[in-house]
Amino acid sequence: SACSYKLRNVDLHPLWKGQLDIPGGTRQSPIDIRVRDSIFHPDLSPVKTHYDPNTCLHIWNNGYAFLVEFDDCTDKSVVSGGPLENPYRLKQFHFHWGINNDWGSEHTVDSKVYPAELHLVHWNCTKYQTFEEAIMEENGLAVIGIFLKLGKHHEKLQKLVDILPSVRYKDSLTEFNYFDPSCLLPSCSDYWTYAGSLTTPPLTESVTWMIMKKPVEVDHSQLAVFRSLLFSAVGEEENYMVEAFSEMLFFF
Numbered sequence: 001s002a003c004s005y006k007l008r009n010v011d012l013h014p015l016w017k018g019q020l021d022i023p024g025g026t027r028q029s030p031i032d033i034r035v036r037d038s039i040f041h042p043d044l045s046p047v048k049t050h051y052d053p054n055t056c057l058h059i060w061n062n063g064y065a066f067l068v069e070f071d072d073c074t075d076k077s078v079v080s081g082g083p084l085e086n087p088y089r090l091k092q093f094h095f096h097w098g099i100n101n102d103w104g105s106e107h108t109v110d111s112k113v114y115p116a117e118l119h120l121v122h123w124n125c126t127k128y129q130t131f132e133e134a135i136m137e138e139n140g141l142a143v144i145g146i147f148l149k150l151g152k153h154h155e156k157l158q159k160l161v162d163i164l165p166s167v168r169y170k171d172s173l174t175e176f177n178y179f180d181p182s183c184l185l186p187s188c189s190d191y192w193t194y195a196g197s198l199t200t201p202p203l204t205e206s207v208t209w210m211i212m213k214k215p216v217e218v219d220h221s222q223l224a225v226f227r228s229l230l231f232s233a234v235g236e237e238e239n240y241m242v243e244a245f246s247e248m249l250f251f252f
């Protein structure tokens with residue numbers, strides 16, 4: 001059965017201090033999920049994803065990480081159920097990883113860090129007209145977070161890993177069609193949910209988080225390919241993307 005746990009009294013992540021302070025940020029992500037503080041809500045239904053593999057468009061190295069982007073002009077790829085009042089359209093997914101396997105995930109579970117975390121980013125197409133608008137608004141985004149842990153080779157992820165070398169450089173983009181990201185979901189549908197924010201600028205408090213309790217397994221070689229990408233563009237001094245989004249701090 002799908003158990004879903006609503007978090008309360010969660011520790012607030014220290015706000016990013018930089019040029020961009022979020023005035024009075026009260027629901028900043030990421031957080032440490034303290035399992036003993038989570039409350040089981042029997043009325044929360046399972047999170048339901050329906051993704052059409054034909055909506056997958058391309059992969060893009062934006063100089064901070066790589067994003068797999070989807071056609072969000074229709075409701076063909078959506079998440080619904082759980083804490084959500086209506087369906088949210090899939091816009092993109094991306095990963096957060098670290099310089100080595102000892103760290104990388106944004107969220108932690110009882111202070112345990114995972115080597116990477118996958119974010120499936122969806123926007124509230126009932127309340128807002130565009131993704132760009134939804135990012136800035138209450139209940140604008142719904143993000144499914146999935147922890148990656150080291151273990152067996154992930155067959156389905158390999159299709160993505162194999163094409164990453166074609167987006168080695170910043171601002172490179174390559175077609176990536178017919179991919180259904182539900183193949184990256186864990187077998188167990190238990191999840192935690194809380195009201196939070198983007199974990200990268202603009203850090204807006206517009207995200208309903210649904211973090212899957214069970215991690216998925218990937219092997220060393222697959223994570224190593226993530227770190228082989230470059231923050232730098234063609235012709236620039238090679239700067240390995242050993243840690244996703246780490247360069248974005250300096251951008252803001």
Ligand SMILES: CCCSc1c(F)c(F)c(S(=O)(=O)NC)c(F)c1F
Nearest residue numbers: 119121135143197198199200201202
């Ligand atoms: C200006 C946003 C560009 S799209 C984006 C992103 F690139 C990202 F990294 C995160 S995140 O906070 O890191 N993970 C949920 C988001 F939520 C996003 F919407």
Ligand SMILES: [Zn+2]
Nearest residue numbers: 094096119199
């Ligand atoms: Zn993310």
